[in-house]
Amino acid sequence: MSRYMNPSYRSLKPYVPGEIPRDRTFIKLNTNESPYPPSPGVIAAFTADNAKLQRLYSDPASIDLDRAIAGAVRVRQENIMATGGSDEVLELAFMAYAADGIAFADETYGFYRVLADLHDLDTRIIPLRDDFSLNPEDYYNLGRMIVIANPNAPTGLYLKPDVIEDIVRHNPDHVVVIDEAYVDFGNESVIPLIHKYDNLLVTQTFSKSRSLAGARIGFAAGNAALIEDLERLRNSRNPYDISRQSQLAGVKAVEDAAYYRDLCVRIVRTREWTMRQLKALGFTGTDSCANFVFVKHPDFPGEVIAQKLREKGFLIRHFNKERIKDYNRITIGTEEEMEALVEALREITGHDKNS
Numbered sequence: 001m002s003r004y005m006n007p008s009y010r011s012l013k014p015y016v017p018g019e020i021p022r023d024r025t026f027i028k029l030n031t032n033e034s035p036y037p038p039s040p041g042v043i044a045a046f047t048a049d050n051a052k053l054q055r056l057y058s059d060p061a062s063i064d065l066d067r068a069i070a071g072a073v074r075v076r077q078e079n080i081m082a083t084g085g086s087d088e089v090l091e092l093a094f095m096a097y098a099a100d101g102i103a104f105a106d107e108t109y110g111f112y113r114v115l116a117d118l119h120d121l122d123t124r125i126i127p128l129r130d131d132f133s134l135n136p137e138d139y140y141n142l143g144r145m146i147v148i149a150n151p152n153a154p155t156g157l158y159l160k161p162d163v164i165e166d167i168v169r170h171n172p173d174h175v176v177v178i179d180e181a182y183v184d185f186g187n188e189s190v191i192p193l194i195h196k197y198d199n200l201l202v203t204q205t206f207s208k209s210r211s212l213a214g215a216r217i218g219f220a221a222g223n224a225a226l227i228e229d230l231e232r233l234r235n236s237r238n239p240y241d242i243s244r245q246s247q248l249a250g251v252k253a254v255e256d257a258a259y260y261r262d263l264c265v266r267i268v269r270t271r272e273w274t275m276r277q278l279k280a281l282g283f284t285g286t287d288s289c290a291n292f293v294f295v296k297h298p299d300f301p302g303e304v305i306a307q308k309l310r311e312k313g314f315l316i317r318h319f320n321k322e323r324i325k326d327y328n329r330i331t332i333g334t335e336e337e338m339e340a341l342v343e344a345l346r347e348i349t350g351h352d353k354n355s
């Protein structure tokens with residue numbers, strides 16, 4: 001660190017992303033990306049002619065993309081704001097609504113803690129129950145902004161819309177952000193509730209279910225006044241936040257909804273298959289509703305499993321945190337990748353000798 005660094009940022013602990021391998025080829029199951037390519041329409045949008053257009057700034061209001069998303073989730077355009085990944089819209093929401101502080105679960109998306117520290121927010125951490133489930137009553141009248149990932153990461157546990165509604169109703173004077181990064185894997189969104197509650201903000205991303213993590217597209221859905229707040233902040237900070245190419249790719253992805261729906265069904269099916277195989281090897285885990293499983297083995301520390309898998313060419317995600325150190329989060333890949341993973345884990349756990 002230089003001696004010029006602003007003292008308020010000197011103790012920042014930045015988000016530690018899953019490893020991006022450069023030295024050798026791994027089967028990459030560590031950052032919940034899709035194992036499948038974007039839809040044909042998206043791929044066709046990457047043309048030489050569109051490359052030439054990159055000399056022009058993108059549309060700061062991303063009108064075409066906002067309109068496409070609004071149509072897909074059945075709200076008005078004034079209820080949608082697309083951003084450069086959902087991480088951006090999360091940050092804007094933290095800036096806009098956490099003047100009284102923020103609350104989130106002890107085991108959830110790690111970026112919330114990073115953002116809370118960056119913006120020096122009064123932070124309340126609410127422990128999940130022993131089985132990692134969330135007790136809605138712990139979230140009643142907290143007197144501060146709340147953010148909940150639903151399904152949660154890294155547990156994959158999902159709360160039904162009536163539970164979310166209960167929490168939103170019990171915090172009438174503060175914004176409740178529901179981060180639906182994994183909603184497309186067979187779950188129901190609470191976006192329809194934005195018309196009933198002016199303090200509900202929902203975020204989603206194109207990074208997981210739409211195979212576009214590298215394009216950086218996310219969005220918020222909420223009451224028009226909330227969207228206006230976020231736009232005010234975005235346009236004071238990074239008005240051209242989504243590249244021209246990504247805006248176009250995003251529109252095409254929305255148009256190809258059927259392609260992605262099929263892939264989500266396929267990923268859920270592979271997840272269920274994987275979980276059955278892992279249980280047969282002695283693993284236990286949460287009932288994940290996302291594109292990953294969260295599992296542990298009674299005979300091996302999580303870190304050992306991650307290390308042994310690495311030696312066999314697989315990257316998975318181990319979190320070095322006391323409460324979840326026995327666990328690993330494993331992204332669901334293709335059928336073939338998961339067959340290979342199960343085979344590797346069979347060798348690691350010694351199950352190949354008994355079968």
Ligand SMILES: *Cc1c(COP(=O)(O)O)cnc(C)c1O
Pocket residue numbers: 032084085086087088109149152153179181204205206207213216217218
């Ligand atoms: C992956 C993820 C995000 C970030 O998504 P981007 O749109 O790629 O920024 C946000 N929230 C949760 C819970 C995630 O897992």
